[in-house]
Amino acid sequence: MTDHHPAASGTPAGAADVPDVTVVVGAYQAMPYLVKCLESVEAQTLGADRIEIVAVDDGSTDGTGEYLEEFAARSKVATRVVRQANSGGPGGPRNKGLSLARGRFVFFLDADDYFGEEALERMVAMADRAGTDVVLGKVVGVNRGAPKSMWKKTVEHADVYASNVKYTLSAQKLFRRELLVRHDMSFDTSMRTGEDALFTLEAYLRGSGVSIVADYTCYYLVGRDDGVHLTKSGSYAIRFESARRLMELIAELVPAGDRRDQLMVRPFTITLLPQFGPVVLGQSREVLADKFTLAAPLTAAHFTPGLARRLKPQDRLRLTCVALGKQDALLEIAAFLKAGTSPETVRGLRGEYLAYPGFRDRATGIPDTAYQLVGRPGRLRTAPDGARRRARKAARRARRIAGRALRKLGLRR
Incomplete structure (x- = not known):
């Protein structure tokens, strides 16, 4: 020295x-x-x-x-x-x-x-x-x-x-x-x-x-010209560990409630969510299953309704799929997003919804709240009396688009 x-x-x-x-x-x-x-x-x-x-x-x-x-x-x-x-x-x-x-x-x-x-x-x-x-x-x-x-x-x-x-x-x-x-x-x-x-x-x-x-x-x-210090991608497992540590710190230092939910948005959207985007379409089902296993304790402990309402609909929907263990539904949504198609907006009695794949599909079992447009945190946008037929039609259209994308990627026959 x-x-x-x-x-x-x-x-x-x-x-x-x-x-x-x-x-x-x-x-x-x-x-x-x-x-x-x-x-x-x-x-x-x-x-x-x-x-x-x-x-x-x-x-x-x-x-x-x-x-x-x-x-x-x-x-x-x-x-x-x-x-x-x-x-x-x-x-x-x-x-x-x-x-x-x-x-x-x-x-x-x-x-x-x-x-x-x-x-x-x-x-x-x-x-x-x-x-x-x-x-x-x-x-x-x-x-x-x-x-x-x-x-x-x-x-x-x-x-x-x-x-x-x-x-x-x-x-x-x-x-x-x-x-x-x-x-x-x-x-x-x-x-x-x-x-x-x-x-x-x-x-x-x-x-x-x-x-x-x-x-x-x-x-x-x-940014170095030689790329020496660019962030390395590494194993996806280290991203889940990083998210876990940050979530645990927040939970330790901030009491449950609105403030904690506000902070939890950060590790969920910046660290965890990218692991469940279109990237999953190029990975094996074994890797996807492992990611769901790694995410399960995180969503169980920290993915609250208050946090979910703070997210964009497509982000909330993907994380809801993860929280509910819906791997097939996530793949359909990821394919829909990769196709670049905008979901139809559907008005209902309790607000407005974006008809991504799985919307109002009883077999999928994802609640409407995952698809819902939200105004200020905790307050839903109200809308006129809604259209069940439009909702079903939009959901069918979203599923067709996702199905075509999945077939094109070789993930569905």
Whole structure:
């Protein structure tokens, strides 16, 4: 381990020497992206004397470790370099960096990415002004996509439950270190995916609040040309494990009711639902059966009516099929969705429905509520007296379309 604390930043040891921010940089095979990453830390308007870097080289063989040593020797930003054997994931380097951090705040900066020049100054000012423990700075993708829905406006105290902050659970946030220390928080290195979501959501829920800096691009999320750090697909089983852990955290920290349902939408739609889309049409029945088995305890414990009403009809319908163990019905719906056909809207006494396959088919046994259009959470759209014949006709048409798609895919004779 190499430590460099330049005289240029030389305030006396003790409380006055505590930097505002520790930037933790976990780096693996990070060249040449690491150069711009570290330059963006040096360029911060917050000032070199208010920042420290803890950089962890996770067993790189491309010169990453050597470059970190060189940077630490010449930079005005106090930099500590740790070189260790490869840990197999980002959680290990982040945990090491966190254990060495001294700053009032910690920011986990990926070695491929970089800051906007005013990022840390703006985020620290926000945290100090609002008294919040987590600050989200606007993220923009470079050669890749990035989350967008949560950057509509700057907010001092975001509603974790009702707002879209729950849809950005990556680790690239400003965290108050006292919160992390008080709750002994760290990244779970046993998880092969989703450890950052678990860490970040816990901070959201245990902290004093979440702020959003949306009027300035704080973070540039870089897609590498070589694709080295693209998320690996991995086994579907690890996705179910990631969903399970996130659902259990929510259930542990949020009492049953509307707020819990609001948060549960995230793991159900972002992590679980993609496993039951058109992808199932190209997988074996054995794999589908295994997915249903993995999902069963999750839907049994957490798929509540309040949660279901918050979902889009096609999402609610697919998850209802999973919850009820309706594999054949799910395949028909997946084929219908892949065919790209819009379902007919049917009006009934109790509201409006989208006639996806299985609608009002007694043999399928899926309740009408799975197909129902919903207005505000918990309130159904009312409609004029409805049309049973139209409903049956639309359901038959949906089944024919799904049947044709399944035959085309070789899943039905």
